[in-house]
Amino acid sequence: MKVAVLGAGGTIAPAIVRDLADSAETESMRLLDLDLERAERVASEQGGGRAEAMRADASQGLAGELDGVDVLVNSASYRINLAAMEACLEAGCHYIDLGGLYHVAKEQLGLSSRFRDARLLAMLGVGSAPGKTNLLAARAARELGTAPETITVGAAGRDQDPPDGPSFPYALQTLLDEITLSPMAVIAGEHRELEPLQKGPTLDFGEPIGVAETIYTLHSEVLTFSDSFGVPDVTFALSLSPQVLGALKDLAGASPEQVAEAQRSALPPSARTVSVHLVEAVAGERAVRARSVTPPREEWGLGGGIVSTASPAAAAVRLLARGKIEARGALPPERCIPPELMFAELESRGVRFDFSTVPAGQVGPALHEVAP
Numbered sequence: 001m002k003v004a005v006l007g008a009g010g011t012i013a014p015a016i017v018r019d020l021a022d023s024a025e026t027e028s029m030r031l032l033d034l035d036l037e038r039a040e041r042v043a044s045e046q047g048g049g050r051a052e053a054m055r056a057d058a059s060q061g062l063a064g065e066l067d068g069v070d071v072l073v074n075s076a077s078y079r080i081n082l083a084a085m086e087a088c089l090e091a092g093c094h095y096i097d098l099g100g101l102y103h104v105a106k107e108q109l110g111l112s113s114r115f116r117d118a119r120l121l122a123m124l125g126v127g128s129a130p131g132k133t134n135l136l137a138a139r140a141a142r143e144l145g146t147a148p149e150t151i152t153v154g155a156a157g158r159d160q161d162p163p164d165g166p167s168f169p170y171a172l173q174t175l176l177d178e179i180t181l182s183p184m185a186v187i188a189g190e191h192r193e194l195e196p197l198q199k200g201p202t203l204d205f206g207e208p209i210g211v212a213e214t215i216y217t218l219h220s221e222v223l224t225f226s227d228s229f230g231v232p233d234v235t236f237a238l239s240l241s242p243q244v245l246g247a248l249k250d251l252a253g254a255s256p257e258q259v260a261e262a263q264r265s266a267l268p269p270s271a272r273t274v275s276v277h278l279v280e281a282v283a284g285e286r287a288v289r290a291r292s293v294t295p296p297r298e299e300w301g302l303g304g305g306i307v308s309t310a311s312p313a314a315a316a317v318r319l320l321a322r323g324k325i326e327a328r329g330a331l332p333p334e335r336c337i338p339p340e341l342m343f344a345e346l347e348s349r350g351v352r353f354d355f356s357t358v359p360a361g362q363v364g365p366a367l368h369e370v371a372p
Contacts, residue, residue, distance in 0.1 A: 001321040004030040004069040004093075006058065006084060007076030009038025011170050011268075012098065012127075014046045015302050015310030016073055019349065021048030023314060025321035032056035032065055033076075062087035069093045071320060073313050077171060078104050085111055085122055085330070094120050094320060095330075096313050098127035101177065102184045105130075105220035105332075112330035122330035123337070126316045127309040128294070129155040129236070130220050132351075133277050134333040135342050136290035137225060139355065140281035143288045147230040152363070153221050154203040154278040156212055156239035157305045163267035166247050169240075169305045172263040178238065179248050183216040186226050186234040197249075200237030205276040206291060206354075212239040224332040231281075272296050273303030280363040287363045293352045307349065315345035 003020055007013055008031035020026045029051040033039035039053035056065045058080040066072060066087055071094040074084045078100045085108060088095040095115075100108050108124050115122045125131055133153050141148050157169050168175055182193040200214035214237035225234045240248070251262055275294040280287055294308035312333075319325050319341055327336035343353055 001025050001070045001317060002028050002030070002068060003317055004032055004066055004072045006032045006056065006062070006072060006074045008042050008053065009033040009035045010075055012306055012309050013075040014042050015297075015300065015306045016075055016314050017042055017051060018046040018300050018302065019311055019314035020317060021046060021050060023318050025318045026050060028052075030054060030065070030069060032062075058083045058087065063090035066091035066093050071096060071317055073317065074098070075313070078174065081108055082111075088120065088122070089114060089118055092118065092120070095122040096126050096316055097124060098309060098313060099125040099130045099220055101181070101218045102220050102223050105223055109330055116329040119328055121320070121325065121328050121336065123316055124330060124332050125220050126312045126333055126337070128275060128312065129153065129277055131309070131312040131333055132292050132346070133221055133279055134224070135337060135339040136277065136279040136292060137221070137229065137281065138334045139339045140279050140288040140290040141229045143355065143357065144281055144283045144286060146283050148281040148283050149231065150233040150282045151225055151229065151231050152201065152280045153219070153234075153236045154201075154205065154214060154239065154280075155237075155276075156203075156205045156209045157273060157275045157308075158209055158241055159269050159303070159305070160208075160272040160274060161270040162241075162243065163270060165267045166262065166265070167267045167269050168244060168247070168263075169269055169273065170309065172251070172266065173259055175248055176251060176259065178217040179215070179245075180252050181218045183218050183236070184222045185216065186222055186232065189226070189232040191222070200235070203237065203239070203278060205239070205278055206293070208274055209239070209276050214239045220332070224334065228332065228334045269303055269305055271298075271301050271303045273305035275305045275308035277308075282360045282363060285360050287358050287360045289356050289358060289363065291354050292346070295350055295352075297350055308351070311346055311349045311351065312342065315342055315349075318345060
């Protein structure tokens with residue numbers, strides 16, 4: 001399969017490129033980025049001799065750079081998701097991204113009929129969260145055997161050898177959006193705004209992170225789970241290290257120039273980051289806890305925080321190439337990717353999964369149970 005990667009010089013893309021370079025299904029890669037030098041460096045260091053770099057600007061039209069490409073993996077800012085999808089429709093190639101938070105994802109879903117009519121698939125949010133979380137929820141809902149009454153999604157990342165200075169696990173502007181834009185939750189079947197930085201549940205993420213505090217943030221799982229699983233209560237909660245959260249709070253309200261400078265001067269995460277994702281689905285007196293743990297990928301020299309987001313996108317390319325994903329349209333992962341197939345792909349990259357059924361009282365309360 002011929003693959004293009006947009007935003008190739010960013011934080012997550014090098015792991016996507018390395019994963020695809022280790023995939024027999026990848027015929028060639030076209031690495032696209034505003035910064036050609038950064039894309040060339042990724043092609044050289046991670047492309048395995050099958051990648052070429054090209055300068056590309058999605059805001060000025062991208063279809064020409066997608067000529068002959070089978071699928072575009074968009075790892076650039078979610079702000080260009082819609083423009084990238086339009087380019088794929090024009091070029092006639094499939095589309096994968098890492099998420100559009102909530103409001104952009106809603107607009108993206110509106111393109112479903114156009115992708116379906118073109119016999120193309122746009123997989124919306126195939127990273128860690130959204131991505132793995134969507135498929136963990138699908139597995140949890142199936143194990144419950146009935147429609148869940150609540151689904152709580154939690155994500156946590158930690159750097160086990162943090163650099164001595166500001167460092168961020170993924171794109172700084174996306175992180176700032178997550179702490180400054182109003183989170184969304186589904187409460188009693190209604191989509192409602194919460195307060196930025198509103199305290200979320202204290203969740204037990206298991207080893208190696210353990211019990212941690214969270215904040216509610218804006219995420220697309222809240223948008224799609226109601227329709228996908230018929231669940232009336234959905235929340236998404238994020239746990240960041242105190243150092244990262246403090247740095248983000250200091251930058252809240254900064255000018256675009258200040259944010260860009262902070263991103264440029266930030267130190268990269270170490271290769272010893274770890275990422276944990278947790279889904280708790282409750283129905284009646286039973287709850288299913290579904291969890292994934294992504295450790296560092298030592299042979300790639302990349303931390304688990306980056307691999308956690310990158311590996312599902314690369315796995316989706318492989319499954320698409322093998323004909324294991326047959327849906328068409330613009331869809332979230334839970335409506336187009338078989339969970340077991342994705343889990344098997346990710347296990348081959350070192351990701352661990354565990355699932356347990358527990359009494360409902362052993363998981364955190366739903367938001368409607370604690371909100372005023």
